[in-house]
Each structure stands twice: as C-alpha cells, then as structure tokens.
Amino acid sequence: xxxxxxxxxxxxxxxxxxxxxxxxxxxxxxxxxxxxxxxxxxxxxxxxxxxxxxxxxxxxxxxxxxxxxxxxxxxxxxxxxxxxxxxxxxxxxxxxxxxxxxxxxxxxxxxxxxxxxxxxxxxxxxxxxxxxxxxxxxxxxxxxxxxxxxxxxxxxx
Amino acid sequence: xxxxxxxxxxxxxxxxxxxxxxxxxxxxxxxxxxxxxxxxxxxxxxxxxxxxxxxxxxxxxxxxxxxxxxxxxxxxxxxxxxxxxxxxxxxxxxxxxxxxxxxxxxxxxxxxxxxxxxxxxxxxxxxxxxxxxxxxxxxxxxxxxxxxxxxxxxxxx
Amino acid sequence: xxxxxxxxxxxxxxxxxxxxxxxxxxxxxxxxxxxxxxxxxxxxxxxxxxxxxxxxxxxxxxxxxxxxxxxxxxxxxxxxxxxxxxxxxxxxxxxxxxxxxxxxxxxxxxxxxxxxxxxxxxxxxxxxxxxxxxxxxxxxxxxxxxxxxxxxxxxxx
Numbered sequence: 001x002x003x004x005x006x007x008x009x010x011x012x013x014x015x016x017x018x019x020x021x022x023x024x025x026x027x028x029x030x031x032x033x034x035x036x037x038x039x040x041x042x043x044x045x046x047x048x049x050x051x052x053x054x055x056x057x058x059x060x061x062x063x064x065x066x067x068x069x070x071x072x073x074x075x076x077x078x079x080x081x082x083x084x085x086x087x088x089x090x091x092x093x094x095x096x097x098x099x100x101x102x103x104x105x106x107x108x109x110x111x112x113x114x115x116x117x118x119x120x121x122x123x124x125x126x127x128x129x130x131x132x133x134x135x136x137x138x139x140x141x142x143x144x145x146x147x148x149x150x151x152x153x154x155x156x157x
Numbered sequence: 158x159x160x161x162x163x164x165x166x167x168x169x170x171x172x173x174x175x176x177x178x179x180x181x182x183x184x185x186x187x188x189x190x191x192x193x194x195x196x197x198x199x200x201x202x203x204x205x206x207x208x209x210x211x212x213x214x215x216x217x218x219x220x221x222x223x224x225x226x227x228x229x230x231x232x233x234x235x236x237x238x239x240x241x242x243x244x245x246x247x248x249x250x251x252x253x254x255x256x257x258x259x260x261x262x263x264x265x266x267x268x269x270x271x272x273x274x275x276x277x278x279x280x281x282x283x284x285x286x287x288x289x290x291x292x293x294x295x296x297x298x299x300x301x302x303x304x305x306x307x308x309x310x311x312x313x314x
Numbered sequence: 315x316x317x318x319x320x321x322x323x324x325x326x327x328x329x330x331x332x333x334x335x336x337x338x339x340x341x342x343x344x345x346x347x348x349x350x351x352x353x354x355x356x357x358x359x360x361x362x363x364x365x366x367x368x369x370x371x372x373x374x375x376x377x378x379x380x381x382x383x384x385x386x387x388x389x390x391x392x393x394x395x396x397x398x399x400x401x402x403x404x405x406x407x408x409x410x411x412x413x414x415x416x417x418x419x420x421x422x423x424x425x426x427x428x429x430x431x432x433x434x435x436x437x438x439x440x441x442x443x444x445x446x447x448x449x450x451x452x453x454x455x456x457x458x459x460x461x462x463x464x465x466x467x468x469x470x471x
Binding site for chain 1: 159177179194196212214216230232234238239240241242245246247248269271273289303304
C-alpha cells in the first residue's frame with residue numbers, strides 16, 4: 001500500500017505516481033504536489049500548495065508549512081545519534097525520542113540538501129542545493145554549504 | 158505509466174526495472190543503461206552508451222552527450238531560485254525559465270553529486286562523489302567538494 | 315522482480331515494501347529492516363539486526379556487519395574512476411575491479427552520506443549526515459563534513 005489508508009490528503013493533492021511513493025500516517029495539505037519515489041512518514045505534516053519533489057524523504061516529527069518548495073533528494077532527520085540496536089536488540093520506538101523540525105511558510109529547500117533535526121527554517125528562507133543544515137535559518141536568509149552558512153541575511157534584502 | 162508513451166528510446170536501451178522508473182517526454186540514446194528509481198523529465202536528452210545509475214534525477218533542460226557515466230543518487234537542477242508558489246498560487250511553467258545544463262561526451266559524475274543549473278561539464282571530466290558543482294568544469298578536469306573545486310586540471314594530464 | 319530469487323534473506327528480515335525495492339544476489343541477515351526505494355546489489359552482504367533506511371544504495375563489494383544503522387539516501391561506491399565506456403563500447407564487468415568497503419559492527423551512517431570505496435568504518439563509529447567518507451574511520455569515532463573529518467575520536471570517550 002504505497003499510500004496507506006491513514007494518510008490525510010487535502011483537496012486537489014496531486015501525487016503523480018501513487019504506485020511509486022510511500023506515504024503513511026501523514027497529512028498533506030490541499031493542492032500540494034508530491035513527486036515519485038517520495039516517502040513521508042507518520043506524524044509528518046505537509047501544508048497546502050507545497051511541492052515535494054522526487055526522491056525526498058520526510059520523517060516523523062517534521063512540519064512543513066504552506067507554500068514550501070522541497071527539492072529532489074532532500075533528506076530530513078529526526079534522531080541525532082541513530083543506532084540500529086540497543087543492548088543487542090533492534091531499537092524500537094521506545095528507544096528514541098523524535099526531535100522535531102519545522103519549515104516555515106514559503107521557504108525553499110534545494111535538491112540534495114540534508115536537514116538535521118531540531119532546526120527551524122524561517123519563512124521564505126532559501127536553502128542551497130546540497131547544503132547540510134545544522135542550525136536554525138532566519139526568515140528570508142539564504143544559506144549554503146556543508147555545514148550550511150549564511151550567504152545573505154534576510155535583513156540585507 | 159512509469160515509462161510514458163512519449164519517451165523516445167534508442168536501440169538496445171536497457172531499463173533494468175521498467176516498473177521502478179519514471180520517464181516522460183525524454184530521449185534516451187542507444188545502448189544506454191538506466192537503473193532503478195531513476196526519474197528523467199520531459200525535454201531531457203541522454204546520449205548513447207551512457208550509464209544512468211539508480212536513484213538519479215535528470216530534469217528538463219539537461220543534455221547528456223554520449224558515453225557519460227552518471228552515478229547513483231545524482232541530482233540535476235534547472236531553477237536557481239525555486240519557489241512553490243507565486244503570489245500565493247502554485248507556480249506553473251509560465252512562472253519560471255528552465256536554465257539548461259550540458260554534460261559533454263565521456264564525462265563521469267560520481268554518486269551523490271548535485272549539479273547546479275547553467276553549467277557545462279567538459280568532455281571526459283570527472284566529478285567526485287558528493288560534489289556540488291556550481292561552475293563550468295573544463296574538459297579532462299577532476300573536481301570535488303562543496304562547492305566543487307579543481308583537483309586536477311585537464312592540462313596537467 | 316524487485317526481490318530476485320537469488321537473494322538470501324535471514325529469519326525475520328523485514329522488507330517494508332517488497333514491490334518498491336531492488337535486491338539481487340545479496341545476503342541480508344536475520345531481523346534486519348529494509349526501507350522503500352533501497353537497492354542492494356549482488357555480492358553485497360548485510361548483517362543481522364541492521365536498519366537499511368529508504369533511498370539507500372548498497373553496491374557490490376560492500377560488507378555491512380551486524381547491528382549497523384544506515385540512514386536514508388546513503389550511497390556506497392565500488393569504483394574510484396567510473397566510466398561509461400572503454401574504447402567506445404559500454405564497459406562490462408571485465409573492465410573494472412570492485413574495490414571493497416566494510417562497515418563494522420554497531421556503526422551508524424547518517425542520512426545523505428556518501429561512502430567512497432576501499433574504506434573501513436570501525437565498530438560503533440558514527441558518520442554524520444551528509445558526510446563524504448574518503449578514508450578509514452576508527453572505532454567509536456565521530457566524523458562529519460566533506461570530506462569527512464574527525465570530530466571526536468573513540469579514545470576521548
């Protein structure tokens with residue numbers, strides 16, 4: 001079931017290839033477009049009029065507000081120190097705490113970017129392609145690089 | 158329809174898993190091999206005897222000449238300042254201009270690389286794995302890093 | 315055949331979406347979990363109680379020991395100087411040599427990381443998200459960045 005029955009889709013959500021995505025337990029707002037090879041996990045929330053491009057992974061704990069562009073191959077994260085096992089047995093949900101991330105209205109995330117957990121990306125901020133975001137990004141700012149550094153502050157605009 | 162009817166495939170193109178790709182409106186030259194989880198958009202052109210490896214995204218505006226190796230998880234880009242919406246409504250094709258990219262004959266692009274738009278990658282150039290290419294790459298050059306910098310010029314060979 | 319008949323699966327391997335993976339000629343140990351949009355090539359070996367997250371590519375020549383966490387969108391490599399063709403014809407397996415990589419027991423690889431070939435990642439080492447690993451990583455060490463550099467040695471713990 002690539003789109004699980006518990007997914008909440010708003011009006012006019014466009015999923016280009018329903019057989020080539022993996023959505024479960026998430027919310028996707030009206031008119032948002034979702035590309036191929038996208039996974040959106042439970043308890044992730046996507047706003048209205050967003051574009052979630054192909055090959056992107058949105059994990060539990062991520063909130064994406066309205067009108068956000070997420071490029072291709074973007075990876076979100078919700079665990080700072082991931083491990084496969086705890087005391088020799090596979091970790092279960094009881095073994096870790098989801099660290100939330102928020103992408104605010106109108107922001108854009110370039111393709112291939114990696115967004116570490118616990119950050120807030122401000123309104124209309126622009127994340128450069130291939131950036132690794134490790135800290136909060138102010139509204140209207142442009143960041144790029146590994147780790148992502150400020151290239152243009154919102155104030156200078 | 159993971160391979161849309163409007164895709165133009167040359168002779169002996171090998172698509173390993175036709176149900177696990179997303180190709181539409183593009184051209185793929187003879188003998189080229191295409192891996193799983195690959196998306197190639199309309200108006201992208203791939204030459205003959207190329208390898209397009211799994212998890213790679215080739216967007217509109219990209220021209221890949223003959224005998225090019227594209228690694229796994231490579232992301233091309235055609236929009237410098239992507240946004241989901243314009244004046245509060247989802248962007249349409251009228252709202253942006255595709256910036257073209259060209260990869261010349263015999264070049265190789267390492268896995269996980271991100272190729273920004275508007276660049277030309279020269280003949281036989283080698284792009285290191287994980288590089289973010291922001292400028293033209295000369296023929297026979299080797300570049301790597303974020304942003305990609307010259308590691309070996311073609312002239313020194 | 316997204317899971318080829320020659321794949322050797324241990325007991326209780328969990329492949330969340332068998333129709334959305336591409337596994338062939340590989341070995342996956344007991345209790346290991348494999349996400350969507352994962353490709354694992356022939357002669358790759360994954361241990362027991364691992365997590366192989368969505369969008370990850372594990373190539374021929376990679377050995378992953380037990381209890382290893384591999385994040386989302388991780389790319390392994392087995393060829394230092396990849397080319398599509400040799401003397402104008404598509405390369406065949408005779409044209410290159412697989413360079414092996416080993417990830418030792420209990421290590422964790424963050425999402426979006428790229429692992430170059432010929433490296434050994436030590437026991438319990440932690441690879442930061444988005445890192446490009448070009449050298450061996452000692453046991454218990456933490457590395458991050460492009461190229462990946464030591465952030466905390468195992469000895470200081």
